[in-house]
Amino acid sequence: MVLGRSLQNNKQEKNFKPANRTFGGSGASNGRLASKSKGNGRSKKVQTGGNRTTGASHPSQSKVTKQGVFGKRSFKSKINGESNGYVTKGNSCSKPSNSDKKRKRTYADQPPDEERVSNDNVGFPARRFSSRIVKNKLNDHYHEEKRTTKGNSSGFGDLSRKGSLAGRGKSRESELAGKKTSIAKVKAVDKLKDVEVEGFRNDKLKKIAKSKSDVTKQMEQNHGKHAVGSPERPSKKKVQYKKNITDDSEVMDEKPKKKKRRIRLDPHDTSNKRLDDAAAINNQVKKKKEDDSKTCVLELSRNAQFRAIIPSPSILSFVEDNLLGRRREIEFRRAGYNTELSAPLDNIPYSSSSERERIEETVFRNKLTFYAAAKISSSFPPELPEIAFAGRSNVGKSSLLNALTRQWGVVRTSDKPGLTQTINFFKLGPKLSLVDLPGYGFAYAKEDVKEAWEELVKEYVSTRVGLKRVCLLVDTKWGMKPRDHELIDLMERSQTKYQIVLTKTDMVFPIDVARRSMQIEENLKEKKSAVQPVMMVSSKSGAGIRSLRTVLAKIARIVKP
Numbered sequence: 001m002v003l004g005r006s007l008q009n010n011k012q013e014k015n016f017k018p019a020n021r022t023f024g025g026s027g028a029s030n031g032r033l034a035s036k037s038k039g040n041g042r043s044k045k046v047q048t049g050g051n052r053t054t055g056a057s058h059p060s061q062s063k064v065t066k067q068g069v070f071g072k073r074s075f076k077s078k079i080n081g082e083s084n085g086y087v088t089k090g091n092s093c094s095k096p097s098n099s100d101k102k103r104k105r106t107y108a109d110q111p112p113d114e115e116r117v118s119n120d121n122v123g124f125p126a127r128r129f130s131s132r133i134v135k136n137k138l139n140d141h142y143h144e145e146k147r148t149t150k151g152n153s154s155g156f157g158d159l160s161r162k163g164s165l166a167g168r169g170k171s172r173e174s175e176l177a178g179k180k181t182s183i184a185k186v187k188a189v190d191k192l193k194d195v196e197v198e199g200f201r202n203d204k205l206k207k208i209a210k211s212k213s214d215v216t217k218q219m220e221q222n223h224g225k226h227a228v229g230s231p232e233r234p235s236k237k238k239v240q241y242k243k244n245i246t247d248d249s250e251v252m253d254e255k256p257k258k259k260k261r262r263i264r265l266d267p268h269d270t271s272n273k274r275l276d277d278a279a280a281i282n283n284q285v286k287k288k289k290e291d292d293s294k295t296c297v298l299e300l301s302r303n304a305q306f307r308a309i310i311p312s313p314s315i316l317s318f319v320e321d322n323l324l325g326r327r328r329e330i331e332f333r334r335a336g337y338n339t340e341l342s343a344p345l346d347n348i349p350y351s352s353s354s355e356r357e358r359i360e361e362t363v364f365r366n367k368l369t370f371y372a373a374a375k376i377s378s379s380f381p382p383e384l385p386e387i388a389f390a391g392r393s394n395v396g397k398s399s400l401l402n403a404l405t406r407q408w409g410v411v412r413t414s415d416k417p418g419l420t421q422t423i424n425f426f427k428l429g430p431k432l433s434l435v436d437l438p439g440y441g442f443a444y445a446k447e448d449v450k451e452a453w454e455e456l457v458k459e460y461v462s463t464r465v466g467l468k469r470v471c472l473l474v475d476t477k478w479g480m481k482p483r484d485h486e487l488i489d490l491m492e493r494s495q496t497k498y499q500i501v502l503t504k505t506d507m508v509f510p511i512d513v514a515r516r517s518m519q520i521e522e523n524l525k526e527k528k529s530a531v532q533p534v535m536m537v538s539s540k541s542g543a544g545i546r547s548l549r550t551v552l553a554k555i556a557r558i559v560k561p
């Protein structure tokens, strides 16, 4: 029985697989294929498929099953060359449960892989399985033939017994013929399998190639020339990569764009001027640095020259006696000055309050009153003996007027350069006028306005007959500037007497006050209109104010109203 079943199985494989491939278009073949491929565990489907498609063959199957001769039935089928599957189908139809059990037993002897391959009816798996199946079948046939030729019926099963019943002579010949035909069928099956496998493979490969070509076409459409890989030989990795990328095309769009970024310089493009501008700017910066270094050398040399100045003993003694320069408060106190008063050094030390507030020069005891302002020369007031205060903006002209008269607030002052924009005339008693001039140089004003101020100042100092002296104020820290020299030259030409007054002496060291004074005296030695000595004052501390007052009071005494 075992052999018979194995033969039956072999025949099933031999018969249905070629039937499936050779008659693939017919519904009957499909039914056969379905019935045989689905095998043991799917007997119901086998029944239905077989019954529907091959209704004509069923009566014979039913007859065979009614006979109940399983081995004979299979043997007949072998001889006739008919598909044995119908017999099994009929058998399984009548007794599905028993057939399942029987099949389970028979298939348990076979390797599971073979069974799966044959049942799945895939055809694509490797030849290994088909070759194994063929080998097994050939072995079975070989053993069967051996047994039949020897006439050994012991353990041969129902096949040999039923063959002996039908007549041994004829049965042997028929068996041999049937075996030959079965072997030929097996070979044909193998060939067909190979053909089918190759065809299936070719189909699969064609499909893959087609899908790859589609993907590459999409890639080319998306990215133009930057499509990755060639469509002729796409590798598996590339295909996967392309598939992933086509899903997320944005990621792919970014990568090639980075490659596109190239700076192309067009000489006719004006936008490229930026590069030239940058080069020009670099050159300018280099030149500026060189100029700065030169000026730094000059400045250093100037500073070195300034520090090399050895002030005269008279100047040094004057600076020390008047406590000029930056001093600590304790020094004022030790010298007897009351630091709680404004401009304390303008007071007499170690004196009573009345004496402290007394101004030695009577002229400066007069009330300071504003009486005229002029933006143009025609607006100048009637002439009086005048003392004018000129100098750069923010040098401390207005503050000095307040300090000389001790009348704080009469003349407006400000930290912002350019506050005084007109020529302001102040009467100091009946005989003398003090004139506050607008500053020149840096100021928060328009250029044309500043030029107008300068022209007005120049006109005033060069044309004003009652002008007895011009106090040219110079910041002690910075010294004389070109504009100061311009005004000096102008006053030299107009023979206007001028005297240099160093301001803000409290901002620098005493020695530097002396040096600056000495430096300016040396520069003005040859100036005819320059009045010596250089005065040194501080409106804040009051240092040197009394000395300046004394000098200016002499002018007032000399001048005739």
Ligand SMILES: Nc1nc2c(ncn2[C@@H]2O[C@H](COP(=O)(O)OP(=O)(O)OP(=O)(O)O)[C@@H](O)[C@H]2O)c(=O)[nH]1
Binding pocket: 392, 393, 394, 395, 396, 397, 398, 399, 400, 412, 413, 414, 415, 416, 417, 418, 419, 420, 437, 438, 439, 440, 503, 504, 505, 506, 507, 537, 538, 539, 540, 541
């Ligand atoms: N430390 C110090 N500051 C001073 C002195 N004199 C004036 N100042 C300050 O310098 C600033 C300018 O003073 P101004 O008197 O307004 O100068 P200005 O020359 O009249 O300025 P313009 O009117 O713009 O030409 C003010 O903030 C004063 O407080 C001084 O002797 N010492």
Ligand SMILES: [Mg+2]
Binding pocket: 397, 398, 399, 412, 413, 419, 420, 436
């Ligand atoms: Mg002023």
